[in-house]
Amino acid sequence: MSIDMHMPILIVDDYKTMLRIIRNLLKQLGFDNVEEATDGSMALTKLRDKGFSLVISDWNMEPMTGIQLLREVRADAKLKDLPFIMITAESKSENVIAAKEAGVSNYIVKPFNAATLKQKLTTILGNF
Amino acid sequence: MVMARKQATDKELADKLAAVEREGRDKPVDARELMAMVEGIVASMEGDLSPMSIKLYSELEQLAHFIQKAKSEIAQLRPDEIRDQHLPTATDELEAIVGATETATNGILNAVEQIENLTAEMPPAVAEKVSEAVTQVYESCNFQDITGQRISKVVKALQHIESKVDGLLSAFGDEMTKHRKDGASQGAPADASKQGASGDKALLNGPQLPQDAKGQADIDALFASLG
Numbered sequence: 001m002s003i004d005m006h007m008p009i010l011i012v013d014d015y016k017t018m019l020r021i022i023r024n025l026l027k028q029l030g031f032d033n034v035e036e037a038t039d040g041s042m043a044l045t046k047l048r049d050k051g052f053s054l055v056i057s058d059w060n061m062e063p064m065t066g067i068q069l070l071r072e073v074r075a076d077a078k079l080k081d082l083p084f085i086m087i088t089a090e091s092k093s094e095n096v097i098a099a100k101e102a103g104v105s106n107y108i109v110k111p112f113n114a115a116t117l118k119q120k121l122t123t124i125l126g127n128f
Numbered sequence: 129m130v131m132a133r134k135q136a137t138d139k140e141l142a143d144k145l146a147a148v149e150r151e152g153r154d155k156p157v158d159a160r161e162l163m164a165m166v167e168g169i170v171a172s173m174e175g176d177l178s179p180m181s182i183k184l185y186s187e188l189e190q191l192a193h194f195i196q197k198a199k200s201e202i203a204q205l206r207p208d209e210i211r212d213q214h215l216p217t218a219t220d221e222l223e224a225i226v227g228a229t230e231t232a233t234n235g236i237l238n239a240v241e242q243i244e245n246l247t248a249e250m251p252p253a254v255a256e257k258v259s260e261a262v263t264q265v266y267e268s269c270n271f272q273d274i275t276g277q278r279i280s281k282v283v284k285a286l287q288h289i290e291s292k293v294d295g296l297l298s299a300f301g302d303e304m305t306k307h308r309k310d311g312a313s314q315g316a317p318a319d320a321s322k323q324g325a326s327g328d329k330a331l332l333n334g335p336q337l338p339q340d341a342k343g344q345a346d347i348d349a350l351f352a353s354l355g
Contacts, residue, residue, distance in 0.1 A: 013273075015230075015272070015273045015276060016230075016234075017230055017233045017234060017237070017269065017272050017273065018270075018272075018273045020234075020237055021237070021266050021267075021269050021270065024237070024241065024244075024266050025263070025266055025267075028244075028259065028262075028263060028266075060277065089273070089274055089277050110270055110273060110274055111267070111270030111271065111273075111274055112267070112270065113267045114263045114266070114267060
């Protein structure tokens with residue numbers, strides 16, 4: 001079964017440049033329905049307002065961090081099964097463990113490359 | 129008469145100690161005051177000092193001198209200048225780096241996005257190679273986020289140091305003011321990075337912060353004004 005390349009994806013990062021990079025890489029992979037948020041609380045509002053198929057979020061943001069967003073998503077009955085990828089510079093084991101315990105679908109460490117992003121998306125969504 | 133004088137001295141000492149106790153809640157005891165009190169205590173003993181007491185007095189006196197000397201040496205390091213000039217300057221410079229790399233990265237992304245848009249007009253084989261190169265540029269631009277986060281950590285560390293130096297200055301109180309005046313009278317240089325520099329070296333200021341930097345128009349005007 002092929003995946004929907006028009007699926008709505010929400011990318012969350014407080015660095016506008018990083019949002020732009022992720023958006024461009026997703027576009028290169030064929031995903032053309034990408035929205036942005038600059039912190040966890042903005043992302044949560046968007047997620048509750050509109051149905052997204054995937055979240056790609058940074059960790060280190062204010063006022064709501066990526067891990068807080070993840071916990072809110074998993075605690076929300078309507079959002080709890082939403083695929084959630086963390087893309088972050090937080091590379092300590094304790095971070096990965098905490099994210100895993102919070103229910104993250106996959107974890108990418110910055111700086112990352114397009115191949116890694118594609119690989120993680122394939123793991124979650126299937127081949128495309 | 130001797131008894132009356134002793135009682136008066138005791139009361140005076142008791143009053144001083146009470147005052148120190150009250151003030152000590154807000155600021156450290158001044159070493160000179162401490163010395164004066166120790167001398168007062170010894171004087172009030174009217175020759176009843178045992179060898180142990182004399183040794184204790186000597187130790188206390190040395191301790192007071194040591195504290196005074198240490199405070200003087202720390203004050204000469206000019207912690208007020210560190211707090212007021214060097215740390216804020218370092219923080220501003222680091223924030224300027226973040227701003228500059230962000231601007232540069234966005235410029236690179238603008239250019240690369242235009243190139244990517246042109247791939248539709250390129251022969252497929254060429255377009256594929258160009259797309260691969262564009263992807264590599266996107267990947268490389270990750271650096272801006274990473275450096276930004278690293279610099280933010282350094283800025284936070286500097287702010288922590290700033291608060292500690294601030295505490296040190298509060299503890300020093302008037303002594304700092306004295307040293308500041310002394311420093312000013314000696315014409316102490318404001319920029320530590322240029323201390324001791326003269327001639328051409330004194331002109332090495334490095335890039336200016338955006339708010340301080342002159343634009344090309346300013347330079348042209350200045351240049352023209354010099355004849």
